[in-house]
Amino acid sequence: MNLEFSASERRFRAEVQDFLRESLPASLSAKVLGLKRLTREDLLSWHRILYEKGWSAPSWPREFGGPGWSAVEQHIFDEECALAGAPPIISFGVRMVAPVIMQFGSREQQEFFLPRILSGEHWWCQGYSEPNAGSDLASLTTRAERRGDHYIVNGQKTWNTLGHFADWIFCLVRTDPEARQQEGISFLLIDMRSPGIKLRPIPLIDGEHEVNEIFFDHVEVPVGNRIGEENKGWTYAKYLLGHERVNIAQIGQAKRELSRLKQLAARELSGGRPLMEDTRFRDRLAEAEIDLMALEITVMRVLSAESARRDPGAESSVLKIRGAEIQQTLSELMMQAIGHYALPWIPEALEPGWQAHGGAEQDWPAFSARYFNLRKTTIFSGSNEIQRNIIARRILGL
Amino acid sequence: MDFELTEDQAMLRDSVRRLISREYTFARRQAILGSPHGFSAEIWNLLAQQGIFALGMPEDAGGYGGATEIMLVMEELGRGLVLEPFMSTLVLSGSLIRDHGTVAQRAQLLPKMARGNCRVALAHHEAGARYVLDHVGTHATRGKGFYVLNGSKAVILDAPVADLLIVSARDESAGGLSLFLVEPGAEGLKLSPYRTQDGRSAGDLTLENVKVPTAARLGSPGFALSALEQAVDCALAALCAEAVGAMEAVNESTVQYLNTRRQFGQPIGRFQVLQHRMADMFLMATQAKSMSYLASGRCRNPDRSERRRALSAAKAYVGKAARFVGQQAVQLHGGMGMSAELPISHYFKRLTMINATFGDVDHHVGAYSDLLRTNVS
Numbered sequence: 001m002n003l004e005f006s007a008s009e010r011r012f013r014a015e016v017q018d019f020l021r022e023s024l025p026a027s028l029s030a031k032v033l034g035l036k037r038l039t040r041e042d043l044l045s046w047h048r049i050l051y052e053k054g055w056s057a058p059s060w061p062r063e064f065g066g067p068g069w070s071a072v073e074q075h076i077f078d079e080e081c082a083l084a085g086a087p088p089i090i091s092f093g094v095r096m097v098a099p100v101i102m103q104f105g106s107r108e109q110q111e112f113f114l115p116r117i118l119s120g121e122h123w124w125c126q127g128y129s130e131p132n133a134g135s136d137l138a139s140l141t142t143r144a145e146r147r148g149d150h151y152i153v154n155g156q157k158t159w160n161t162l163g164h165f166a167d168w169i170f171c172l173v174r175t176d177p178e179a180r181q182q183e184g185i186s187f188l189l190i191d192m193r194s195p196g197i198k199l200r201p202i203p204l205i206d207g208e209h210e211v212n213e214i215f216f217d218h219v220e221v222p223v224g225n226r227i228g229e230e231n232k233g234w235t236y237a238k239y240l241l242g243h244e245r246v247n248i249a250q251i252g253q254a255k256r257e258l259s260r261l262k263q264l265a266a267r268e269l270s271g272g273r274p275l276m277e278d279t280r281f282r283d284r285l286a287e288a289e290i291d292l293m294a295l296e297i298t299v300m301r302v303l304s305a306e307s308a309r310r311d312p313g314a315e316s317s318v319l320k321i322r323g324a325e326i327q328q329t330l331s332e333l334m335m336q337a338i339g340h341y342a343l344p345w346i347p348e349a350l351e352p353g354w355q356a357h358g359g360a361e362q363d364w365p366a367f368s369a370r371y372f373n374l375r376k377t378t379i380f381s382g383s384n385e386i387q388r389n390i391i392a393r394r395i396l397g398l
Numbered sequence: 399m400d401f402e403l404t405e406d407q408a409m410l411r412d413s414v415r416r417l418i419s420r421e422y423t424f425a426r427r428q429a430i431l432g433s434p435h436g437f438s439a440e441i442w443n444l445l446a447q448q449g450i451f452a453l454g455m456p457e458d459a460g461g462y463g464g465a466t467e468i469m470l471v472m473e474e475l476g477r478g479l480v481l482e483p484f485m486s487t488l489v490l491s492g493s494l495i496r497d498h499g500t501v502a503q504r505a506q507l508l509p510k511m512a513r514g515n516c517r518v519a520l521a522h523h524e525a526g527a528r529y530v531l532d533h534v535g536t537h538a539t540r541g542k543g544f545y546v547l548n549g550s551k552a553v554i555l556d557a558p559v560a561d562l563l564i565v566s567a568r569d570e571s572a573g574g575l576s577l578f579l580v581e582p583g584a585e586g587l588k589l590s591p592y593r594t595q596d597g598r599s600a601g602d603l604t605l606e607n608v609k610v611p612t613a614a615r616l617g618s619p620g621f622a623l624s625a626l627e628q629a630v631d632c633a634l635a636a637l638c639a640e641a642v643g644a645m646e647a648v649n650e651s652t653v654q655y656l657n658t659r660r661q662f663g664q665p666i667g668r669f670q671v672l673q674h675r676m677a678d679m680f681l682m683a684t685q686a687k688s689m690s691y692l693a694s695g696r697c698r699n700p701d702r703s704e705r706r707r708a709l710s711a712a713k714a715y716v717g718k719a720a721r722f723v724g725q726q727a728v729q730l731h732g733g734m735g736m737s738a739e740l741p742i743s744h745y746f747k748r749l750t751m752i753n754a755t756f757g758d759v760d761h762h763v764g765a766y767s768d769l770l771r772t773n774v775s
Contacts, residue, residue: 001466002400003695009399072399262770276771286767290711297688304401318684391680392673396653
């Protein structure tokens with residue numbers, strides 16, 4: 001039992017820190033830390049820098065071009081990147097579809113797709129949710145009909161994140177409408193430039209364009225773009241969801257936010273006195289920090305179990321629920337910390353070069369937008385209610 | 399970074415768990431609870447044979463292991479709802495004597511304590527102090543070769559079953575707090591014993607011109623506050639671990655109840671509102687265990703503010719979890735949760751009293767929060 005990182009883990013952390021100091025462009029980290037809007041090119045330019053170093057797919061094994069890091073090393077890497085203000089890894093390719101292609105894809109699929117995910121040539125997005133298939137994903141109705149060596153895809157996907165940046169989409173489609181719900185689904189890889197694909201942006205609560213509806217109208221998809229067997233897609237989808245939990249607790253980002261929040265509370269005045277002197281606010285801050293400590297140690301327990309090749313099982317189910325809640329709590333405290341300054345809605349403040357006025361700091365107009373945006377965290381990747389169903393059924397046996 | 403147990407640690411945990419589940423059935427515990435002191439010498443001796451009183455003791459006193467082993471044993475004592483005064487003797491008093499005793503005091507007491515042959519209670523808390531450690535009105539006046547103690551102590555855990563007391567007093571000659579080893583039968587010492595809500599023994603003490611030799615002073619004169627802080631931090635870690643063990647037992651038996659109790663033609667565990675409550679209880683207990691690990695890992699950290707941060711964070715979190723899990727376990731058991739004939743109500747009482755011992759949630763959130771004022775990073 002040892003809470004401290006080992007000497008080799010500390011050396012690894014120092015190596016990551018050195019790399020970030022040298023290679024993370026200041027203009028990019030300023031955007032991330034200043035809560036500015038990130039463009040496709042911002043995200044891709046960071047991906048390419050990581051690719052040069054061989055670190056663009058931190059979770060991949062060596063045989064597919066990853067660094068072959070242990071679970072603990074991946075955690076350290078994620079944490080340091082977040083603390084330094086690096087843009088997030090584009091997860092749909094690297095962390096979601098890639099593990100499925102590695103595990104269930106054909107050799108041709110592996111050879112074609114994996115190097116392009118690694119280099120950033122292909123940006124991936126996800127086609128899971130539908131208007132009538134959210135938490136009940138298996139009730140999806142987007143249809144793929146076999147016509148010779150093609151499928152013809154018709155239907156609609158929704159809540160598709162950053163599809164307007166994407167080159168490819170991985171989709172769950174119904175290939176056998178007669179079979180029981182989960183047994184008639186296949187997993188298709190679809191080129192976003194295929195004729196018949198239309199995107200409609202869904203403006204979100206914070207005014208930003210992050211998600212889309214996607215319409216498929218007689219879209220032709222080669223049978224060779226199906227992962228594994230026909231009608232076995234649900235198995236692959238579940239495998240993907242299992243991989244989604246890597247870094248799901250977002251410890252590094254939460255630590256960064258918390259530290260900013262503390263600095264802000266020490267600086268920001270309330271009736272002329274630092275907000276930090278307000279016991280009610282400070283106690284909330286203390287409780288948020290304590291919650292984060294508990295979550296971080298739970299993450300460590302999961303990593304330790306993985307290193308010892310023991311199934312972490314129970315502990316890992318906690319991560320999504322608490323990680324999402326903590327992100328929301330911190331964003332709410334940030335908004336609360338600036339008092340009246342939570343009110344102004346200034347979309348141009350999300351672009352570099354905007355000049356703050358009226359006594360506000362540069363990034364303040366982003367706080368409320370961020371609070372509204374992060375309400376998504378308890379809804380996406382299996383809502384926190386679905387997560388509780390999973391704990392009740394699978395872990396507790398209710 | 400490593401949370402795996404060594405083989406020896408796993409063996410210790412398993413053997414204590416086996417002993418308790420064999421010897422400390424709920425019926426047996428209820429019988430002990432009904433006995434005059436709420437304490438069984440037979441169980442105490444069985445635990446002593448298992449070697450658990452030697453944990454954290456110096457090797458020359460027959461000791462072995464440290465904070466992790468104590469944590470594992472406390473989890474099992476919590477799981478078994480064991481009433482015997484392990485924490486007072488080993489964790490609080492044991493660490494005070496080990497860290498601050500003279501060669502003679504250590505040689506005289508530690509080997510006996512490690513074998514389970516001497517129970518020691520800490521008489522510190524006084525009216526008006528609440529959870530503040532340096533609020534002590536009992537005073538010690540120094541004479542030639544002796545001290546005279548006067549004052550009163552309140553809610554002293556395990557005092558009625560102790561063979562020896564450690565009494566804190568304001569040391570008039572030194573200008574700070576000092577500690578004294580006092581025999582329970584000393585002249586001028588009066589104990590009013592009672593039981594606690596959760597079945598332990600405790601009592602109030604009055605000291606009227608209690609005379610102790612200078613050699614009975616434990617540690618340097620006037621410097622007891624930091625010694626007490628350290629000992630109480632070890633006790634906080636032990637309490638966190640005990641609460642974790644109790645919460646795990648409560649959750650297991652609540653799941654079992656939800657799966658067997660039928661209403662509206664089905665097991666009540668089919669109802670989503672109860673499933674989600676149970677999931678939250680599990681979640682809180684899991685996180686509390688993480689914080690208990692932190693508490694044990696840091697409870698002897700020499701950096702005082704780092705130790706305060708960790709221990710207050712842990713006790714605050716575990717306290718919140720203990721309250722939630724305890725209350726909801728009673729709620730989910732319905733009327734059965736109210737019955738004194740089933741273990742759940744007894745677990746709930748223990749979890750509630752752990753919260754009130756050495757600082758509740760508000761106290762420790764406050765202590766943590768105060769550190770934030772000075773420590774912005």
